[in-house]
Amino acid sequence: MPASPSSSAQAARDAVAHRLRDLRREAGLTVVQLAAACGWHYSKTSRIENALTGPSATDIRRWCTATDADGQAQDLVVQSINAESMYRQWRDQVRAGLRHVQESRGKTFRATEHFRVYSSGLVPGLLQTEGYALAVLHMAAGIHDVAADDSAEAARARVERSRIIHEQGHRFVVVIEEPVLYCQVADPDAMAAQLGYLLTAGALPAVSLGIIPTTARRTRWPEETFHVYDDRLVSVELVSAEVNVTQPSEIALYVKAFEQLRSMAVYGAEARALVLKAIEALP
Numbered sequence: 001m002p003a004s005p006s007s008s009a010q011a012a013r014d015a016v017a018h019r020l021r022d023l024r025r026e027a028g029l030t031v032v033q034l035a036a037a038c039g040w041h042y043s044k045t046s047r048i049e050n051a052l053t054g055p056s057a058t059d060i061r062r063w064c065t066a067t068d069a070d071g072q073a074q075d076l077v078v079q080s081i082n083a084e085s086m087y088r089q090w091r092d093q094v095r096a097g098l099r100h101v102q103e104s105r106g107k108t109f110r111a112t113e114h115f116r117v118y119s120s121g122l123v124p125g126l127l128q129t130e131g132y133a134l135a136v137l138h139m140a141a142g143i144h145d146v147a148a149d150d151s152a153e154a155a156r157a158r159v160e161r162s163r164i165i166h167e168q169g170h171r172f173v174v175v176i177e178e179p180v181l182y183c184q185v186a187d188p189d190a191m192a193a194q195l196g197y198l199l200t201a202g203a204l205p206a207v208s209l210g211i212i213p214t215t216a217r218r219t220r221w222p223e224e225t226f227h228v229y230d231d232r233l234v235s236v237e238l239v240s241a242e243v244n245v246t247q248p249s250e251i252a253l254y255v256k257a258f259e260q261l262r263s264m265a266v267y268g269a270e271a272r273a274l275v276l277k278a279i280e281a282l283p
Helices: 004-025 031-038 041-047 056-068 070-086 090-096 097-103 105-112 128-145 151-166 178-180 188-202 249-264 267-279
Strands: 088-090 116-120 171-177 207-212 226-229 233-237 241-245
Touching: 004 041, 004 056, 004 070, 031 041, 031 056, 056 070, 105 151, 116 249, 128 151, 128 188, 171 178, 171 249, 178 207, 178 267, 188 207, 188 267, 207 267, 226 249, 233 249, 241 249
Parallel strands: 116 171, 171 207
Antiparallel strands: 088 241, 116 226, 226 233, 233 241
16 A cells, blocks of 8 residues: 555655765764754754754755765755655645635646546545535634634635536546445535536546445555546645655555555446435435
Protein backbone atom coordinates (compact mmCIF):
# COMPACT_ATOMS: atom_id res chain seq x y z
CA MET A 1 0.00 0.00 0.00
CA PRO A 2 1.13 3.65 -0.35
CA ALA A 3 3.08 5.01 2.58
CA SER A 4 0.98 6.93 5.05
CA PRO A 5 0.78 10.53 3.77
CA SER A 6 1.94 11.89 7.11
CA SER A 7 4.80 9.37 7.09
CA SER A 8 5.75 10.39 3.56
CA ALA A 9 5.91 14.04 4.55
CA GLN A 10 7.93 13.27 7.65
CA ALA A 11 10.27 11.03 5.68
CA ALA A 12 10.97 13.92 3.30
CA ARG A 13 11.80 16.16 6.26
CA ASP A 14 13.96 13.45 7.80
CA ALA A 15 15.92 13.03 4.57
CA VAL A 16 16.98 16.69 4.64
CA ALA A 17 17.84 16.49 8.35
CA HIS A 18 19.90 13.32 7.91
CA ARG A 19 21.82 14.77 4.98
CA LEU A 20 22.71 17.88 6.99
CA ARG A 21 23.83 15.71 9.89
CA ASP A 22 25.98 13.63 7.55
CA LEU A 23 27.62 16.79 6.17
CA ARG A 24 28.51 17.89 9.71
CA ARG A 25 29.98 14.50 10.57
CA GLU A 26 31.90 14.26 7.30
CA ALA A 27 33.41 17.68 8.08
CA GLY A 28 34.50 16.40 11.50
CA LEU A 29 32.49 19.02 13.39
CA THR A 30 30.63 18.57 16.65
CA VAL A 31 27.13 19.97 17.14
CA VAL A 32 28.62 22.85 19.16
CA GLN A 33 31.29 23.61 16.55
CA LEU A 34 28.77 23.62 13.71
CA ALA A 35 26.52 25.97 15.66
CA ALA A 36 29.41 28.34 16.37
CA ALA A 37 30.36 28.42 12.68
CA CYS A 38 26.76 29.20 11.72
CA GLY A 39 26.22 31.77 14.44
CA TRP A 40 23.40 30.15 16.41
CA HIS A 41 22.86 28.15 19.59
CA TYR A 42 23.85 24.49 19.48
CA SER A 43 20.26 23.48 20.40
CA LYS A 44 19.13 24.73 16.99
CA THR A 45 21.59 22.38 15.31
CA SER A 46 20.16 19.49 17.31
CA ARG A 47 16.57 20.43 16.45
CA ILE A 48 17.38 20.61 12.74
CA GLU A 49 19.23 17.30 12.74
CA ASN A 50 16.33 15.60 14.48
CA ALA A 51 13.79 17.11 12.05
CA LEU A 52 12.09 18.99 14.88
CA THR A 53 12.76 22.35 13.23
CA GLY A 54 12.69 22.88 9.49
CA PRO A 55 15.78 24.77 8.30
CA SER A 56 15.38 27.95 6.30
CA ALA A 57 17.22 28.46 3.03
CA THR A 58 19.70 30.70 4.87
CA ASP A 59 20.23 28.05 7.54
CA ILE A 60 21.05 25.45 4.88
CA ARG A 61 23.47 27.73 3.06
CA ARG A 62 25.30 28.59 6.30
CA TRP A 63 25.45 24.90 7.17
CA CYS A 64 26.91 23.99 3.79
CA THR A 65 29.47 26.78 4.00
CA ALA A 66 30.55 25.61 7.46
CA THR A 67 30.98 22.04 6.18
CA ASP A 68 32.70 22.98 2.88
CA ALA A 69 29.70 21.70 0.92
CA ASP A 70 28.51 24.89 -0.82
CA GLY A 71 27.92 22.90 -3.99
CA GLN A 72 25.12 20.96 -2.29
CA ALA A 73 23.31 23.94 -0.81
CA GLN A 74 20.87 24.67 -3.62
CA ASP A 75 19.72 21.06 -3.99
CA LEU A 76 19.16 20.83 -0.25
CA VAL A 77 17.21 24.10 -0.24
CA VAL A 78 14.89 22.81 -2.97
CA GLN A 79 14.52 19.46 -1.20
CA SER A 80 13.63 21.18 2.06
CA ILE A 81 11.06 23.45 0.40
CA ASN A 82 9.44 20.43 -1.27
CA ALA A 83 9.34 18.55 2.03
CA GLU A 84 7.59 21.40 3.84
CA SER A 85 5.09 22.00 1.03
CA MET A 86 4.01 18.34 1.11
CA TYR A 87 2.30 18.90 4.44
CA ARG A 88 -0.13 21.79 4.74
CA GLN A 89 -2.26 22.08 7.85
CA TRP A 90 -5.98 22.56 7.26
CA ARG A 91 -6.12 25.50 9.65
CA ASP A 92 -3.60 27.32 7.46
CA GLN A 93 -5.60 26.55 4.33
CA VAL A 94 -8.95 27.65 5.71
CA ARG A 95 -7.63 30.84 7.29
CA ALA A 96 -8.83 32.77 4.24
CA GLY A 97 -12.16 30.94 4.27
CA LEU A 98 -13.57 27.74 2.82
CA ARG A 99 -14.55 29.46 -0.40
CA HIS A 100 -10.92 30.43 -0.94
CA VAL A 101 -9.90 26.77 -0.59
CA GLN A 102 -12.40 25.75 -3.28
CA GLU A 103 -11.42 28.50 -5.69
CA SER A 104 -7.70 27.89 -5.18
CA ARG A 105 -8.03 24.44 -6.74
CA GLY A 106 -9.38 25.79 -10.02
CA LYS A 107 -6.02 26.06 -11.75
CA THR A 108 -5.12 22.45 -10.91
CA PHE A 109 -8.50 21.25 -12.18
CA ARG A 110 -8.25 23.10 -15.48
CA ALA A 111 -4.71 21.80 -16.10
CA THR A 112 -5.70 18.16 -15.49
CA GLU A 113 -6.83 15.87 -18.29
CA HIS A 114 -7.19 12.60 -16.37
CA PHE A 115 -8.76 12.69 -12.90
CA ARG A 116 -8.67 9.57 -10.73
CA VAL A 117 -10.58 9.94 -7.48
CA TYR A 118 -11.06 7.41 -4.70
CA SER A 119 -13.28 8.12 -1.69
CA SER A 120 -14.07 5.88 1.24
CA GLY A 121 -16.19 8.31 3.23
CA LEU A 122 -18.04 10.93 1.18
CA VAL A 123 -19.28 11.63 -2.31
CA PRO A 124 -16.23 13.30 -3.96
CA GLY A 125 -16.39 17.04 -4.41
CA LEU A 126 -16.45 16.70 -8.21
CA LEU A 127 -19.82 14.94 -8.01
CA GLN A 128 -21.41 16.83 -5.12
CA THR A 129 -24.67 18.75 -5.36
CA GLU A 130 -24.88 22.16 -3.73
CA GLY A 131 -27.05 20.92 -0.86
CA TYR A 132 -24.74 18.03 -0.06
CA ALA A 133 -21.65 20.23 -0.40
CA LEU A 134 -23.19 22.82 1.93
CA ALA A 135 -23.74 20.17 4.62
CA VAL A 136 -20.21 18.81 4.25
CA LEU A 137 -18.54 22.22 4.27
CA HIS A 138 -20.61 23.48 7.18
CA MET A 139 -19.47 20.40 9.11
CA ALA A 140 -15.85 21.14 8.08
CA ALA A 141 -16.16 24.71 9.31
CA GLY A 142 -17.21 23.44 12.73
CA ILE A 143 -14.53 20.77 12.92
CA HIS A 144 -11.73 23.15 11.96
CA ASP A 145 -12.99 26.16 13.94
CA VAL A 146 -13.29 28.44 10.93
CA ALA A 147 -13.95 31.89 12.34
CA ALA A 148 -16.15 33.09 9.47
CA ASP A 149 -18.33 30.23 8.25
CA ASP A 150 -18.66 30.87 4.51
CA SER A 151 -20.01 27.38 3.80
CA ALA A 152 -22.76 28.60 1.47
CA GLU A 153 -20.33 30.56 -0.71
CA ALA A 154 -17.87 27.68 -0.62
CA ALA A 155 -20.55 25.19 -1.68
CA ARG A 156 -21.48 27.34 -4.66
CA ALA A 157 -17.79 27.67 -5.58
CA ARG A 158 -17.34 23.89 -5.33
CA VAL A 159 -20.31 23.22 -7.62
CA GLU A 160 -19.13 25.88 -10.05
CA ARG A 161 -15.66 24.32 -10.12
CA SER A 162 -17.19 20.89 -10.69
CA ARG A 163 -18.82 21.98 -13.94
CA ILE A 164 -15.55 20.87 -15.48
CA ILE A 165 -17.04 17.37 -15.80
CA HIS A 166 -19.16 18.76 -18.64
CA GLU A 167 -16.19 20.29 -20.48
CA GLN A 168 -14.25 18.62 -23.26
CA GLY A 169 -10.63 17.62 -22.75
CA HIS A 170 -11.05 15.94 -19.38
CA ARG A 171 -11.96 12.44 -18.23
CA PHE A 172 -12.89 11.30 -14.76
CA VAL A 173 -12.59 7.91 -13.13
CA VAL A 174 -14.26 7.97 -9.73
CA VAL A 175 -14.33 5.03 -7.32
CA ILE A 176 -16.28 5.12 -4.06
CA GLU A 177 -17.04 2.59 -1.34
CA GLU A 178 -20.71 1.55 -1.08
CA PRO A 179 -21.04 2.91 2.51
CA VAL A 180 -20.53 6.41 1.03
CA LEU A 181 -24.10 6.11 -0.29
CA TYR A 182 -25.43 5.66 3.24
CA CYS A 183 -23.35 8.28 5.08
CA GLN A 184 -26.06 10.68 6.26
CA VAL A 185 -24.15 13.97 6.22
CA ALA A 186 -27.16 15.93 4.94
CA ASP A 187 -30.93 15.89 5.45
CA PRO A 188 -33.01 13.30 3.56
CA ASP A 189 -33.99 15.70 0.76
CA ALA A 190 -30.39 16.74 0.14
CA MET A 191 -29.26 13.09 0.29
CA ALA A 192 -31.94 12.09 -2.23
CA ALA A 193 -30.86 14.89 -4.57
CA GLN A 194 -27.22 13.88 -4.20
CA LEU A 195 -27.83 10.21 -4.89
CA GLY A 196 -30.03 11.10 -7.83
CA TYR A 197 -27.24 13.26 -9.23
CA LEU A 198 -24.84 10.33 -9.02
CA LEU A 199 -27.11 8.50 -11.46
CA THR A 200 -26.99 11.49 -13.82
CA ALA A 201 -23.27 12.23 -13.52
CA GLY A 202 -22.34 8.56 -13.78
CA ALA A 203 -24.00 8.44 -17.19
CA LEU A 204 -21.91 11.27 -18.64
CA PRO A 205 -19.51 10.17 -21.41
CA ALA A 206 -16.44 11.58 -19.63
CA VAL A 207 -17.29 10.05 -16.25
CA SER A 208 -16.64 6.49 -15.11
CA LEU A 209 -18.31 5.89 -11.75
CA GLY A 210 -17.38 2.71 -9.93
CA ILE A 211 -18.79 1.55 -6.58
CA ILE A 212 -17.07 -1.08 -4.47
CA PRO A 213 -19.87 -3.19 -2.94
CA THR A 214 -19.70 -4.10 0.72
CA THR A 215 -19.99 -7.71 -0.45
CA ALA A 216 -16.97 -7.47 -2.76
CA ARG A 217 -14.12 -9.89 -2.22
CA ARG A 218 -11.42 -7.44 -1.27
CA THR A 219 -7.88 -7.54 -2.54
CA ARG A 220 -7.15 -4.20 -0.85
CA TRP A 221 -8.59 -2.54 2.24
CA PRO A 222 -10.23 0.92 2.14
CA GLU A 223 -7.73 3.78 1.99
CA GLU A 224 -7.78 7.48 2.78
CA THR A 225 -9.55 9.61 0.21
CA PHE A 226 -7.12 10.63 -2.52
CA HIS A 227 -7.12 12.37 -5.89
CA VAL A 228 -4.65 11.70 -8.70
CA TYR A 229 -4.20 14.59 -11.14
CA ASP A 230 -2.74 13.10 -14.32
CA ASP A 231 0.53 11.50 -13.21
CA ARG A 232 1.99 14.64 -11.63
CA LEU A 233 0.19 15.15 -8.32
CA VAL A 234 -1.64 13.16 -5.65
CA SER A 235 -3.68 14.97 -3.01
CA VAL A 236 -4.51 12.98 0.14
CA GLU A 237 -6.98 14.14 2.78
CA LEU A 238 -6.22 13.55 6.46
CA VAL A 239 -7.90 14.79 9.64
CA SER A 240 -5.24 17.42 10.30
CA ALA A 241 -3.85 18.12 6.87
CA GLU A 242 -3.88 17.75 3.16
CA VAL A 243 -0.75 16.10 1.84
CA ASN A 244 0.41 16.76 -1.70
CA VAL A 245 2.60 14.02 -3.13
CA THR A 246 4.79 14.90 -6.12
CA GLN A 247 7.52 12.27 -6.02
CA PRO A 248 7.09 10.07 -9.15
CA SER A 249 7.77 6.86 -7.21
CA GLU A 250 5.06 7.67 -4.64
CA ILE A 251 2.60 8.78 -7.31
CA ALA A 252 3.13 5.41 -8.97
CA LEU A 253 2.17 3.68 -5.71
CA TYR A 254 -1.08 5.62 -5.54
CA VAL A 255 -1.87 4.88 -9.18
CA LYS A 256 -1.28 1.19 -8.48
CA ALA A 257 -3.54 1.38 -5.41
CA PHE A 258 -6.22 3.13 -7.44
CA GLU A 259 -6.17 0.45 -10.11
CA GLN A 260 -6.49 -2.27 -7.47
CA LEU A 261 -9.44 -0.48 -5.88
CA ARG A 262 -11.00 0.17 -9.27
CA SER A 263 -10.83 -3.50 -10.15
CA MET A 264 -13.11 -4.34 -7.19
CA ALA A 265 -15.81 -1.86 -8.23
CA VAL A 266 -18.96 -2.44 -10.26
CA TYR A 267 -20.03 -0.12 -13.04
CA GLY A 268 -23.00 0.70 -15.27
CA ALA A 269 -26.25 -1.08 -14.39
CA GLU A 270 -24.75 -2.74 -11.30
CA ALA A 271 -23.55 0.59 -9.92
CA ARG A 272 -26.91 2.22 -10.65
CA ALA A 273 -28.67 -0.60 -8.80
CA LEU A 274 -26.57 0.12 -5.69
CA VAL A 275 -27.45 3.83 -5.86
CA LEU A 276 -31.16 3.08 -6.30
CA LYS A 277 -31.03 0.71 -3.33
CA ALA A 278 -29.55 3.52 -1.21
CA ILE A 279 -32.25 5.94 -2.38
CA GLU A 280 -34.94 3.47 -1.38
CA ALA A 281 -33.35 3.15 2.07
CA LEU A 282 -33.62 6.89 2.79
CA PRO A 283 -35.94 7.78 5.68
